[in-house]
Amino acid sequence: MFKQIQYLIFITFLSTLLFACGGGGGGGSSPSGGDGGDITVSWEANKETAVNTAGGGYIVYFSQSSGFNPGDTGVSSKSVPYVSGVASPTTTVITTPASGTWYIRIAAISRLNPPGSTGGSESVASSQVSVNVP
Amino acid sequence: MKNKQIALSLATALILGFISIAGASGPLPIAAPDASQANTIVDTGKTKPATLSTSARPTMVEGEILVTFKSTLSSSNVDDMVNGMGVITAKKVGKKNVRLVKFSGNMSVQQAVNSFAADSNIVAAQPNYLYYPNAVPNDSSYGQVWAHKNTGQTITNGSYLTNNPGSAGSDMDTELAWDEITDCSAIIVAVIDTGINYTHQDLASNMWTGNTNSGWDFVDDDNDPMPVDGQIHGTHVAGTIGARGNNSVGVTGVCWQIQIMALRALGSTGGTTSGIIQAIEFAVDNGAHIINMSLGGGGDFDSLFSDSITYARDRDVVVVVAAGNEANDNDTANASWPCNFTQDNLVCVAALDQAYALADFSNTGTTSVDVGAPGVNILSTWPGGVNTVRSTGWTQSGSGWATTDSCTRITGSPVALFNPINWCTTPNSTYANNTDSTISKYFPLNDLLGAEFSAKAIINTEAGYDFVRAYARANGGNPDSTTPLFSFSGTAAGEISFSLENCLTRFCTVGFRLTSDSSVVGSGLALFDMEIQKIEYNSSTYESINGTSMASPNVAGIAALLRAYNPGYSYLDTVNAILGSGEDTASLVGTTTTGKAVNAMGALSFINVPTGVSATLP
Numbered sequence: 001m002f003k004q005i006q007y008l009i010f011i012t013f014l015s016t017l018l019f020a021c022g023g024g025g026g027g028g029s030s031p032s033g034g035d036g037g038d039i040t041v042s043w044e045a046n047k048e049t050a051v052n053t054a055g056g057g058y059i060v061y062f063s064q065s066s067g068f069n070p071g072d073t074g075v076s077s078k079s080v081p082y083v084s085g086v087a088s089p090t091t092t093v094i095t096t097p098a099s100g101t102w103y104i105r106i107a108a109i110s111r112l113n114p115p116g117s118t119g120g121s122e123s124v125a126s127s128q129v130s131v132n133v134p
Numbered sequence: 135m136k137n138k139q140i141a142l143s144l145a146t147a148l149i150l151g152f153i154s155i156a157g158a159s160g161p162l163p164i165a166a167p168d169a170s171q172a173n174t175i176v177d178t179g180k181t182k183p184a185t186l187s188t189s190a191r192p193t194m195v196e197g198e199i200l201v202t203f204k205s206t207l208s209s210s211n212v213d214d215m216v217n218g219m220g221v222i223t224a225k226k227v228g229k230k231n232v233r234l235v236k237f238s239g240n241m242s243v244q245q246a247v248n249s250f251a252a253d254s255n256i257v258a259a260q261p262n263y264l265y266y267p268n269a270v271p272n273d274s275s276y277g278q279v280w281a282h283k284n285t286g287q288t289i290t291n292g293s294y295l296t297n298n299p300g301s302a303g304s305d306m307d308t309e310l311a312w313d314e315i316t317d318c319s320a321i322i323v324a325v326i327d328t329g330i331n332y333t334h335q336d337l338a339s340n341m342w343t344g345n346t347n348s349g350w351d352f353v354d355d356d357n358d359p360m361p362v363d364g365q366i367h368g369t370h371v372a373g374t375i376g377a378r379g380n381n382s383v384g385v386t387g388v389c390w391q392i393q394i395m396a397l398r399a400l401g402s403t404g405g406t407t408s409g410i411i412q413a414i415e416f417a418v419d420n421g422a423h424i425i426n427m428s429l430g431g432g433g434d435f436d437s438l439f440s441d442s443i444t445y446a447r448d449r450d451v452v453v454v455v456a457a458g459n460e461a462n463d464n465d466t467a468n469a470s471w472p473c474n475f476t477q478d479n480l481v482c483v484a485a486l487d488q489a490y491a492l493a494d495f496s497n498t499g500t501t502s503v504d505v506g507a508p509g510v511n512i513l514s515t516w517p518g519g520v521n522t523v524r525s526t527g528w529t530q531s532g533s534g535w536a537t538t539d540s541c542t543r544i545t546g547s548p549v550a551l552f553n554p555i556n557w558c559t560t561p562n563s564t565y566a567n568n569t570d571s572t573i574s575k576y577f578p579l580n581d582l583l584g585a586e587f588s589a590k591a592i593i594n595t596e597a598g599y600d601f602v603r604a605y606a607r608a609n610g611g612n613p614d615s616t617t618p619l620f621s622f623s624g625t626a627a628g629e630i631s632f633s634l635e636n637c638l639t640r641f642c643t644v645g646f647r648l649t650s651d652s653s654v655v656g657s658g659l660a661l662f663d664m665e666i667q668k669i670e671y672n673s674s675t676y677e678s679i680n681g682t683s684m685a686s687p688n689v690a691g692i693a694a695l696l697r698a699y700n701p702g703y704s705y706l707d708t709v710n711a712i713l714g715s716g717e718d719t720a721s722l723v724g725t726t727t728t729g730k731a732v733n734a735m736g737a738l739s740f741i742n743v744p745t746g747v748s749a750t751l752p
Contacts, residue, residue, distance in 0.1 A: 037751070044746030047702035050314075051741060054196060058744065093752065104749045112314065112739035114715070115307040123741035131749040 036096040037133045039104070043126065045090045046108045050121075055111030057081035057088045061125060062096065062104045070107060070125050081109075096133050103128045197238070198262040199246050203231040204255055215255065234262060270309060271316075271380040271390065273336075275676060279385050280488055281374075281508035281688055282308035289488070292511030294680045300488020306508065306688060307717075308388060311695060311734035316379055318389035318698040323375055323424045323690055324349075324417030326410060327368030329361035329398035331517035331583065334369060335673040336377040336384040342395040342420075349396030350416055352409040359396035361517050363635035364584015364669035368396065370679060371428050373515030374687035375694065384676055385513055388691025388734065389698070395422055400429060402633050407438050414442040418449050423697050425451060426690035428683030430458040430470045440475050447479035452697075452705045454690040456682035457484045457497040464499035474502045479705045481693075481712060484726055485509025485685040491721050496682055498725035504713055506722045506731045509685030516675040518583040523666045524549045525575065531612065532571020534648065534658075541662070550662035553648050557660050564655040565600075565648060572614050574645030577666055579638045584669040587644055588631035594656040595648075597624035602659050603647045606634050610641035625656070634666070692734050699738055707742055715740035 041060055050056050058080040061070045068075055076097070082088040096102050105128045110121040201224075203212045212231050216224035222236040237246050243261045250259035270276070270283075278289055284305035292298045322342055332341045332348045341348035349359040361368060372394050379390025397416060399409040410427070417425050425446060446453055455472045462468035464482075473482035484506040485493035493510050497503065526549055528537050534553040541548050541558035551573060556563045579585045593602055604620035605613035619632040634642060644666075648659065689712065696708050703711070715737045716730025723729040 039749050040752050041747070041749045043744045043748070046742060046744060047700050047704075047707055048741055049700050050739065102749075104747065106744040106747050108741045108744050110739050110741045112735075114739045115310055115717070115733060115735045121739045121741060124743045126744045126747050129747050129749045131751060133751070 034099040036098045038093050038095050039102065039131050039133065040091065040093050041104055041106070042091040043106045045087050046123075048108070048110060050110040050112045051108045052082060052087045053111060054082055055109075057109050058090075059107045059109060059122070060092060060094055060104060061107065062094055062102050064098070064100055064102055066101075066103050066128070066130070068103060068105075068128070070105065099133045101130055101132050103130050195262040196243060198234060198236050199243060199250065199259055200227065200262050201233050201235050201250050201259045202257040203233070204257055205231055207231060207255060270312075271386045272382050273377075273379060273384055273386045274382065275384055275513060276386045278513045278678070281306055281512065282386065282388075284488060289511035289513065289678055292678055294487060294493070294510035296494065296510075297487045297489035297491060298511055301490065304486070304488060304490040306388075306692070306731075307733050307735040311692075311738050312390075314738055315695055315699045316390040318376070318691075318694040319391040319393065320701070321389070321424065321694045321698050322393040322395055322420075322422045323426060323694050324395040324397055324413070324422040325368055325372050325375065325687075326397045326399050326413045326417065326425060326427045327371050327429065328363075328365035328400045329353075329359040329368050330372045330394065330396035331360060331369045331515075331671065331673070332394075332396055333671065333673050334373070334515045334517065336381070336387075336515050336676075337369070337372055337394065338673070339381075340376045340378050340387070340389075340392050340394055342393040344395070344420055347396070348394070349398070350413070351398040352412045352416075353398050353401040353405070359398040361398065361583060362638065363402040363633055364517075364582075364586065365400065365402055366517055366677070366679075367400070367428070367683065368398065369517040370512075370514040370677070371426060371683060371687045372396070373676075374512060374684060375426060375691045377515055384674070385515065388688060389694050392694055395420065402635060404431075405429065407436055411438055411442040414446055418446050418451050422451055424690050424693045425453045426455075426687050427453065427472060428456045428681070428686045430456055430473060430682075432458075432460075432468060432470055435469075436471055439472060440477075443472060443475050443477045443480055447477050447705060450705045451479065452690075452693050452708050453477075453480045454686050454693060455480060455482050456686040457482050457499070457503045459485075459495040459681050459683070460497055461495050462497045464497050464502040468497075470497055470502075473497070473499070479709060481505065481689055481709055483507050483509075483682060483686045483689045483732075484722065485680070485682045486719070486721065486731055487511075490719050490731060492725060493680065493682075495680070496685075500724060500727060503726045505689065505716055505726060505728055506719060507685040507688040509682055509688075510680040511678045512680070512684035513676055513678040514684070516677045518669045518671045519675050521668045521670050523577070523668060524664060525577070525666065526551075528573045528575045530571070530573050532569070532573075532648075534565055534569060534571055535573040537573075541660075544660070544662050548662035549664050550660055551646070551664070552660040553658045557658055561657075563657065565595075565650060565658040567650055567652050567655055569600075569648055569650040572612065572645050572647045574613055574643050576610065577634075577642045577644060578640055579634060579642040579666075579668065580640040581671070582638050582668050583671045585634040585638060585642075586631055586667045586669075587634060587665070588629060588667065589661040589664040590628070591630045591659060591661050592627045593622055593659045594625045595623055595658070596650065596654040596656055599623065599654065600650040600656060601648070603649075604630070604632060605643075605645045605647065606632075606637040607643045607645070608637045608639045608641075610643050613643045613645035614647045630661075689732050692732055692737050695734060696737055710742060711737045711740040 105125040108123040286302040376387035376392035397413040399413040458470035485496040603618040607613035
């Protein structure tokens with residue numbers, strides 16, 4: 001039984017490798033006629049312990065409007081929560097629903113509530129970067 | 135045999151769960167961060183996806199459950215069973231058949247509980263819940279430290295009378311922060327001040343251990359920062375930052391454990407650029423993360439002092455300073471240094487009372503003073519107790535002196551000495567021309583923290599020609615060969631006092647000398663209510679006092695909490711968190727740069743804005 005589990009883990013590892021390779025191909029295989037595609041987004045790690053433990057992490061906001069705010073209508077987002085280890089992830093792949101120029105901002109999430117709040121704690125979003133999805 | 139079948143079915147459930155989750159969002163490596171598992175939410179306009187809970191701290195340990203097997207099963211049976219279940223580890227917990235089971239992080243706790251609970255050999259399965267300290271320390275006087283928890287309590291013997299009691303909730307929310315962290319023992323805070331009684335019961339175990347006496351004395355230029363002049367200030371400041379928490383006695387610092395470095399740069403008459411910049415360099419070079427300077431001066435821009443703040447900044451050290459107690463606006467001609475220095479590692483602190491009104495003595499400045507913090511009726515550690523000695527029995531070596539405990543011109547029991555000899559009985563009597571006589575007395579002042587002579591005085595001598603002087607000589611003998619500690623010629627009535635800090639020996643001789651020239655005499659002098667205040671070392675005294683000096687260490691303590699909780703924090707991250715997270719406070723609007731009172735929990739939950747964002751096509 002134990003051997004079977006080990007085998008399973010090995011298979012998982014292999015398939016992870018395959019996925020990592022295939023992921024790039026997936027982005028490249030997006031239709032080029034305006035249906036969007038993948039963007040790899042990376043950022044510097046925040047130093048707060050409460051961002052880099054369970055309940056913490058990041059949110060990637062993306063929009064086709066330059067100068068957008070996270071709360072604006074039509075802004076897309078992807079959560080990138082802490083999983084394990086010493087830090088939350090600092091890279092992710094987002095998939096845009098359309099081609100064109102996309103603007104991206106990152107906010108960090110703390111697992112701690114400020115005094116008098118139960119709504120959690122989200123940082124001010126970073127300055128925006130842009131990328132053109134063919 | 136039956137057990138084995140069950141084990142197999144459980145293992146199958148685990149495997150199925152694993153595969154189905156993996157299949158939903160792509161394969162996952164075990165226990166390794168991979169952002170690809172996060173769901174993409176498109177075009178919802180949501181600012182906070184539900185998958186990323188930011189509610190309070192976690193309630194259970196992920197990847198673990200506690201499983202109780204039937205009591206009829208032997209321990210080895212249970213071991214066999216769990217070994218067959220494909221879990222990562224299963225550790226026996228307690229005396230019953232309970233196992234702490236660790237499983238793959240890809241199954242939720244609830245899924246695991248459901249899977250195990252279905253097994254007929256298992257009585258119960260439950261999450262491994264998380265518990266946190268109800269971080270209220272047991273220190274006996276904690277309830278008086280309103281900065282941490284203001285319940286509207288009255289501070290006993292508080293000398294600041296306004297808003298005592300104040301407003302419940304006007305505090306730094308330190309108890310909330312203590313739920314996350316109380317231990318700053320990785321952090322060194324240097325207290326540049328009047329020295330610290332590092333033997334105090336609430337400080338001894340929290341002192342820096344980098345050298346023999348936990349610091350340095352830049353006043354006397356030796357390795358002992360004990361406040362030998364009896365100055366209480368530094369010891370009080372140190373206790374606010376880091377009086378040992380939860381040790382059953384006394385008060386509680388912002389940090390319960392910490393390393394306090396004692397740097398004595400202020401004596402009984404203050405300090406100098408020379409001493410202070412040496413202390414800063416010592417702190418920085420010996421690993422201090424934070425420097426507290428509850429001190430100030432109003433001279434011109436001090437470039438060497440400024441350079442040393444920069445030196446600290448360039449080595450990642452936060453500097454917290456007091457705004458000053460002159461009720462001035464520091465932004466006008468009344469600049470207060472170091473508060474008015476502009477380096478970004480420097481935080482300048484105003485004092486708030488118990489209702490978060492600005493303390494009536496606190497300096498302000500919309501460009502120089504950054505934040506407010508509790509600074510009145512602050513109870514903290516005290517270097518020793520005062521033992522007042524009233525003494526007669528003075529030795530006359532010249533003419534004209536007398537001592538008495540009964541004098542018709544002074545009510546009560548005056549403990550007086552006077553010259554001329556009939557000062558008490560004959561009001562119009564005078565001393566003689568060409569007098570030069572001394573009266574003195576030995577005082578045992580060894581093993582003291584400090585000592586001060588004080589008396590009420592009535593003096594009348596020929597101004598400019600006839601003098602009354604006081605002396606103290608450390609090792610006995612006639613004191614009048616030493617430099618006078620007090621010198622007066624003319625007419626006055628009032629209190630005199632002088633420090634005996636250089637006379638703390640077994641045979642300290644205190645003496646008075648009257649000299650007159652060959653013409654014109656006066657009615658001489660009478661000293662009464664004579665006292666030697668002996669400040670005796672002890673490790674168990676606490677007092678409450680007021681000042682921006684008391685506000686600054688509250689902020690230094692929060693800086694230490696921040697750097698302990700977030701070890702990667704730079705000086706700038708720390709300062710940003712303090713300034714960016716405070717509590718909006720009306721009395722600080724228009725008087726400080728932020729308009730905020732510092733808040734320990736706010737600072738811990740503060741998040742810096744992510745930087746270094748890049749986006750590329752795969």
